[in-house]
């Protein structure tokens with residue numbers, strides 16, 4: 622029996638920067654295709670559909686959800702709109718692939734999980750790196766204690782962003798700011814490597830032009846495992862992740878979305894000074910889409926997403942109250 626449904630037809634909501642990448646990823650995934658794209662305006666919907674070879678360009682997101690030729694929805698909107706449209710998609714009996722960050726609060730993320738479960742549809746957040754073969758290998762290595770006893774995790778995620786006016790990343794009302802936008806990657810990696818929620822979190826942000834543009838955080842896990850997170854929009858692409866153990870340390874670069882035309886790398890440094898390089902081929906987004914439209918349980922990925930949302934919420938509380946927050 623195939624682990625993939627015969628053919629899953631995706632509708633896309635939103636026509637932003639990342640959409641064209643994911644549309645191409647869906648179109649090139651076995652068992653998936655894009656049948657419709659919805660925009661706030663008919664002009665943009667039609668232009669986008671023509672440009673990217675999508676059969677239907679639709680004005681208004683709700684109309685997409687009423688279509689019979691859509692089985693799953695990819696939601697590519699500013700973060701404050703993720704909850705509303707994911708839940709509406711689930712209630713319309715469509716599977717949900719929602720961009721990161723899943724939502725702007727743990728309660729809203731849990732509501733997506735509940736709506737999908739009540740409607741018998743599947744959901745994933747579009748956090749591509751989790752699905753790369755490299756990440757799955759890290760999880761196995763950590764499980765096998767390849768690095769010895771874990772002592773520290775470090776995650777740095779930054780992009781140099783010369784913002785254009787109106788960018789949702791600068792608008793707190795749209796879920797903007799790097800605590801959610803980039804903290805999702807860094808906090809998510811810490812949760813992934815630790816395999817659990819932290820016991821406590823302390824975070825600080827730097828606000829520039831009305832939005833958080835830098836984030837620094839400390840996380841404390843059980844058994845004296847600690848993590849440091851550093852995110853920002855003010856330095857050139859910096860996507861380093863490190864897992865340090867009693868015997869060796871794992872370092873990897875280009876973490877969030879390794880380009881498809883070059884291998885994803887990592888290095889293991891041991892106490893004697895030797896360095897081992899590993900390379901992984903593979904297309905993380907296609908693997909992610911196949912998991913969504915497949916039949917394997919997604920509970921562990923849901924837990925990862927909900928825990929990441931909880932870490933972000935704890936960081937937001939810590940920033941607001943200027944105190945260490947216990948989870």
Ligand SMILES: NC(=O)C1=CN([C@@H]2O[C@H](COP(=O)(O)OP(=O)(O)OC[C@H]3O[C@@H](n4cnc5c(N)ncnc54)[C@H](OP(=O)(O)O)[C@@H]3O)[C@@H](O)[C@H]2O)C=CC1
Nearest residue numbers: 635636637638639640660661665697698699700720721722
């Ligand atoms: N997985 C990844 O690697 C990446 C993920 N992302 C995530 O994808 C999502 C979208 O980001 P990005 O593509 O940069 O966003 P854009 O600003 O480029 O696009 C967002 C789209 O949302 C729609 N929209 C609806 N209401 C609003 C509003 N009030 N303001 C702005 N746009 C609105 C618009 O589509 P329309 O007008 O057609 O309806 C717009 O094109 C975010 O959650 C972001 O975090 C971003 C980059 C990479």
Ligand SMILES: O=C1CO[C@H](CO)[C@@H](O)[C@@H]1O
Nearest residue numbers: 721780782790802803877
């Ligand atoms: O997820 C993301 C990765 O790339 C961007 C930089 O262009 C981020 O801001 C974004 O939201």
